[in-house]
Amino acid sequence: MEKGFFPGVQIGPLIDHKAINKVDALVSGAVARGARTLTGGRRRSLGGTFYEPTVMVDVPPQAEIFSEEIFGPVAPTFRFETEEEVTFGT
Secondary structure (H helix, E strand, C coil): CCHHHCCCCCCCCCCCHHHHHHHHHHHHHHHHCCCEEEECCCECCCCCCCECCEEEECCCCCCHHHCCCCCCCEEECCCCCCHHHHCCCC
16 A cells, blocks of 8 residues: 555655655755745655655745745745735746
8 A cells, every 4th residue: 555545644745756856955945045944844754755744934035946836745935025025927
């Protein structure tokens, strides 16, 4: 049985190793630019393509995670003072 179907599992695995490598790189890149993880931020001990649910704060707009879609259990948060700062594509 796939580990994602074990009793008690609430978060399933990512689709493949390419996906987990991308999520890991986005999180690591944001941390390298000053973001902090409040929880998670690494691969799960279950192995395979499991990634810990992750909440990040103080993510700078220069971090790739600011503009890339994250296909994993990651919630980056960004500080802003005006609506103009969060309007994309302008």
